[in-house]
Amino acid sequence: MSETDNNNAAEEAVEGGAPRRNFKKLIIIAVVLLLVGGGGFYYWRSRSAAATEATEETDAKPTKAATEKKSKAKKPVDDSEEEEEDSPPKKSGTLKSALPKDGDVKKVIELPPFIVNLADTDNARYLRMTVSLGVGGDDGSEKPDQLFMTRVRNAMLAVLSEKTSDEILTAEGKAKLRKELLKAAQAASDEPEVQAIYITDFIVQL
Template sequence: MANAPEAPEGKKKSGFLKYIILVVLLLVLGGGGYFAYLKFFAAKPAATDAAAPAEGQPAPEAQKAEDGHAAKPEEKKAEGGHGEAKGGEAKGGHGGKDKAPSNNVALPPFVVNLADPNARRYLKIVLDVEMTGNPELLEANQAKIRDSLLMLLSSKTSQDLATLEGKILLRKEIVDRLNQALGQAKVARVYFTDFVIQ
């Protein structure tokens, strides 16, 4: 008879222990979820606002460069006004640019064999193009752009692209080639989003 009362108490204790563990786990998960919300969602705009003045203060040259870049679209807007007065059909799409002075467009990846004489190496590159004009120009001239960039990239060696200076020079050359393919200077900058040499 002593064994009979102990069995229900053991079940009560183990059931009670399960509920305590369940409540503790729910509290831990809820606290972790709340922390993740504060860390990743609620704090993000505050961090962005705090980072903007910090970047502007120590690097006034970068801010001047941005101001100079911001002035360029305004100058082009002024030119667009004169161009529309002279010939509306030539610069007619310029009015849409006033609302959005720059647009980023992602190009499909490029994979090319490099011009290394002794080794078989290739380059995989993915680009984001900053446009000052209508981004649909890139889609309309996609064949010209791909041909021009494939010819440029396949003429490079791995040593040409191994240094930082080589990558900066390649950026400038890509901008020049894109503007030539478009027939007008509508590409402001190019950003490498993926750059692999193997």
């Protein structure tokens, strides 16, 4: 083979190999572009999905709050609750027991204030109390005499001086004291008949 033939063969080999190398480069570039594009698309989809979830949660919260608010607003009002609000407060048992039964009272007589040393042993305490008597009789017009007033006060002082502050400071204690004072007043005198006791002033010095 001549030198010219060898040169021609070498040139053909070089020309034949160049397209192959270019094709490989194109494939590599295409693969890289696909990888980069795929990664970018995945990143974009992830961010888009996260933003969509955040928007849905934000929209759902006001909706839930509005639903709860509407639910509270539409809550039916129990008829018994309306009746309780409109009806006057009922008297408790303690308050009822503190009110004297004075259906037969014809006249009220106010006694001078009592100032009594109580029976407390830890400290000296005193009671200042004003009492009115509800008396009966035919018409209640007869004025009670001094003997009646003295007997009633003496009987009441005997009851008060035996009491401690703990016994008379509660509502129950006051109701019990009023009943005891009524019994003492009724036992002290028959005429005029004492029907009720009204405590109009009550102060305990502690």
